[in-house]
Amino acid sequence: MTTVIIGSGNVASHMAKAFTEAGIKLIQLYGRNEAELKRISKEVGVEYTTEHLKEANFYLICTSDKAITEVSKQIPYEQSLVAHTSGSLCRDVLEGPYRKACFYPLQTFSKDRKLDYSKIPFFIDGGWESDNIILTELAKKISPHVLRINFEQRKQMHLSAVFACNFINHLYAQAEIICKRNDIPFHILLPLIEETADKIKTISPRQAQTGPAVRHDQNIIQFHKDLIKDPNQLNIYTTLTESIIKMYEL
Numbered sequence: 001m002t003t004v005i006i007g008s009g010n011v012a013s014h015m016a017k018a019f020t021e022a023g024i025k026l027i028q029l030y031g032r033n034e035a036e037l038k039r040i041s042k043e044v045g046v047e048y049t050t051e052h053l054k055e056a057n058f059y060l061i062c063t064s065d066k067a068i069t070e071v072s073k074q075i076p077y078e079q080s081l082v083a084h085t086s087g088s089l090c091r092d093v094l095e096g097p098y099r100k101a102c103f104y105p106l107q108t109f110s111k112d113r114k115l116d117y118s119k120i121p122f123f124i125d126g127g128w129e130s131d132n133i134i135l136t137e138l139a140k141k142i143s144p145h146v147l148r149i150n151f152e153q154r155k156q157m158h159l160s161a162v163f164a165c166n167f168i169n170h171l172y173a174q175a176e177i178i179c180k181r182n183d184i185p186f187h188i189l190l191p192l193i194e195e196t197a198d199k200i201k202t203i204s205p206r207q208a209q210t211g212p213a214v215r216h217d218q219n220i221i222q223f224h225k226d227l228i229k230d231p232n233q234l235n236i237y238t239t240l241t242e243s244i245i246k247m248y249e250l
Helices: 012-023 035-045 065-072 129-140 151-181 186-199 218-227 231-247
Strands: 003-006 026-031 058-061 081-084 099-107 122-126 145-148
Touching: 003 012, 012 026, 012 035, 012 099, 026 035, 026 218, 058 065, 065 081, 081 129, 099 151, 122 129, 122 151, 129 145, 151 186, 151 231, 218 231
Parallel strands: 003 026, 003 058, 058 081, 081 099, 122 145
Antiparallel strands: 099 122
16 A cells, blocks of 8 residues: 655654654655655655655655645545544545545654554544554554544544643643742652653552642642742633632542
C-alpha cells in the first residue's frame, strides 16, 4: 500500500518515523515548509516535495486543523483513501473525490522526543467498512492498540486528552514559574509529578486526589491565595480549588 504523508510539523514527523519503522511503504513527504520536510526526509529516507503530489493508495494529512480542508482539495485521485489526524474534526472536512477517513493517534508529539510508537492508541473512523479494515490493518503494523470509534466518541476523547495532557502541562509551566521566581529548581518536583501520574494506573484519579481542597482546609487555601501575586495564577488556583471542593462535597 503506497502512502504519502502531508505536513511538516510534529505529527507529520512522528508519523513518518512510525510508518517507516513499521515497514509501511511511504513514497513521499509533501508540504510547504521545505526546511522541515528536508529534515524529516533525511531522518526517514523518503523523498519530499513542495510541488508535485504523487499518486498513492493512501494520504495521511498531518497538518493543523485549520489547514486540513484547503490541503485536502489538492488531492485529485478518486481511487485513493485520504485521512486526517485531527481529534476534533469529522471526515467531511476533507473536500475531494476520494474516500474519506480519520486516523487519530492519541499522543502528544514534540519534534525532538523519541517515542515508542507501539504504545500509542490509534482511533480509526472510515466512511466504509472496507476502509475501516484497511486502516485498522495499517495502524496495527505500528501499534496493537487500535480502536474504531465514531466522531462523537472521538470529539469527547480529544476533549478528555486536552484536560489530561495540555492543561496539566500548563500547570507544570505555572509551577515552574513559581519555582524560578523563588530560586527553587523545578526538578525537585519531578518525583511528585511521577508519583501522581503513576498511581492513577492502579486507582482512579478521583480516589487519588490529595491536597488542601479535597480536605476543605480553608486556612491553607487562603494562605496560598495570599502568597499569589499574579492575577492569572490566582484565578487558576481559585478555579481549580473550587472545582475540587465541589467534586468532593458529597
